[in-house]
Amino acid sequence: MLQLEPRLENSRIWIVATPVVAVLCTLIAGGAMFAFIGIDPIRAIQTIFWAPLFDPALSGYAMPQILVKAAPLILIAIGLSIGFRANIWNIGAEGQYIMGAICAGAIGLAFYPLNTWYIFPLMIFAGLIGGAAWGLIPALLKTKFGANEILVSLMLVYVAEHFLASVSLGILRNPDGAGFPGSRNFQQYESASNPELIAGTGIHLGVIFALLAVIIAYALIRFHKFGYYVNLTGKSLRAARFSGINPARLTIICLCLSGALAGLAGMFELTGPAGQLSIDFNVSYGFTAIIVAFLGRLHPIGIAAAGLLMALTYIGGELAQFMLNLPSAAIQAFQGMLLFFLLALEFLTTYRVRFKLKRDA
Numbered sequence: 001m002l003q004l005e006p007r008l009e010n011s012r013i014w015i016v017a018t019p020v021v022a023v024l025c026t027l028i029a030g031g032a033m034f035a036f037i038g039i040d041p042i043r044a045i046q047t048i049f050w051a052p053l054f055d056p057a058l059s060g061y062a063m064p065q066i067l068v069k070a071a072p073l074i075l076i077a078i079g080l081s082i083g084f085r086a087n088i089w090n091i092g093a094e095g096q097y098i099m100g101a102i103c104a105g106a107i108g109l110a111f112y113p114l115n116t117w118y119i120f121p122l123m124i125f126a127g128l129i130g131g132a133a134w135g136l137i138p139a140l141l142k143t144k145f146g147a148n149e150i151l152v153s154l155m156l157v158y159v160a161e162h163f164l165a166s167v168s169l170g171i172l173r174n175p176d177g178a179g180f181p182g183s184r185n186f187q188q189y190e191s192a193s194n195p196e197l198i199a200g201t202g203i204h205l206g207v208i209f210a211l212l213a214v215i216i217a218y219a220l221i222r223f224h225k226f227g228y229y230v231n232l233t234g235k236s237l238r239a240a241r242f243s244g245i246n247p248a249r250l251t252i253i254c255l256c257l258s259g260a261l262a263g264l265a266g267m268f269e270l271t272g273p274a275g276q277l278s279i280d281f282n283v284s285y286g287f288t289a290i291i292v293a294f295l296g297r298l299h300p301i302g303i304a305a306a307g308l309l310m311a312l313t314y315i316g317g318e319l320a321q322f323m324l325n326l327p328s329a330a331i332q333a334f335q336g337m338l339l340f341f342l343l344a345l346e347f348l349t350t351y352r353v354r355f356k357l358k359r360d361a
Contacts, residue, residue: 048316064201069311072265076289079258092153094286095160100263103130108192131263139255143248182278194271206268
């Protein structure tokens, strides 16, 4: 019979190697899936991973777009990783991303058609507050009533999606849109738009904020006492209490911080690539960021690299759909395989499987 036994000590080499092995397993399993649906696996993987970076005809467009796609993933994953380090599990970043975008959009539209410098900073602040407020709900329910933050934050995603549909069809709908759902286009509203920093690349302020988030998170975790509190709480809640750490306060801070960064990502996506609030505004960045956080081993530098890798699968996947007629569902399954193998290998890092003969009593 099979029996799981906790490992007395985790291998440091295996801990570092786990993300790499997960990627290799994903390539093998993904190649098999592509072959099964009649797509040349070598060509598919080459189109996804090689062409966006090294094909001269494609890299000029693809490489800046990788940065644009990676920015929201990195911002959200950085916030999630801090809570995950302390065993505070925010699974509802998608909802916080949506609420940050809605709050930012509401502020921008409230000033329409006024053009002045302070509208965009107000929208940034509103995005932060909107996401943090949505993260505060599971934090308070956990600290006051003992509710499970995983379930509460996840259920709030669906509440946020319904709220998004409501405002897209109602109060924030474009009055000049001939009755179609969706807000005004923020890219056409100068004071509320997130313009390109380098013309023709699509790179916007969200990319800069993602880089700043990586640097600040690294400094907090590596040098600040807050990082010590987070790491100690994750290793031993009892030891954290003896050290004078208030777990309830830390829970509130971590969930609000992760919500704020998710809301900020929503704000930049709204005023940049997406352009408007609509029923299908959210594209599961909040859920994908969970993969990014774990693939990066909850380390800011690792998260930046994982975010770029995941963004590469997005851009390469789009190219594969266009060039090879690869179904979009296959790309989503490919990304899901990455999470599956990552979690499976992470599990085997902590536990070993032993085969034991069943003995009669």
